[in-house]
Ligand code: GTP
């Protein structure tokens with residue numbers, strides 16, 4: 001059984017979509033084993049997205065991610081990392097498949113409603129960035 005890190009982004013919390021998004025994740029076979037709402041600082045956003053710091057959209061990304069509340073979560077399930085990315089859909093909502101979170105809710109490639117880890121090593125790092133072991137109840 002695998003764990004992944006998930007985040008509901010400010011564009012989605014602002015539109016009161018937290019429950020709708022969690023329902024899609026749960027219906028997709030994933031279980032929420034840790035969850036909290038955080039309004040991250042610019043510094044926290046920069047640290048979280050450090051791998052993207054050379055990308056042209058980095059400033060915009062940090063600005064957006066610190067513009068309002070997010071919900072950070074740990075999800076557990078069979079192939080949770082790949083499963084979560086399937087349920088989220090493509091990064092750009094214009095390319096996202098029917099029935100995915102980003103097809104339903106994302107507003108643009110930047111304001112795309114959710115984040116999900118892309119590999120086991122990044123999942124571990126991202127979980128540890130936001131949660132202590134005692135906050136995760138599997
Ligand atoms: P994450 O699950 O959020 O990591 O998305 P991803 O793995 O599908 O995309 P990627 O890692 O390539 O990019 C990380 C995040 O940067 C995306 O989710 C977007 O929020 C943002 N991003 C990517 N490309 C652009 C862009 O062209 N403009 C802006 N403003 N943001 C972008």
Ligand code: MG
Nearest residue numbers: 115116117118
């Ligand atoms: Mg990514």
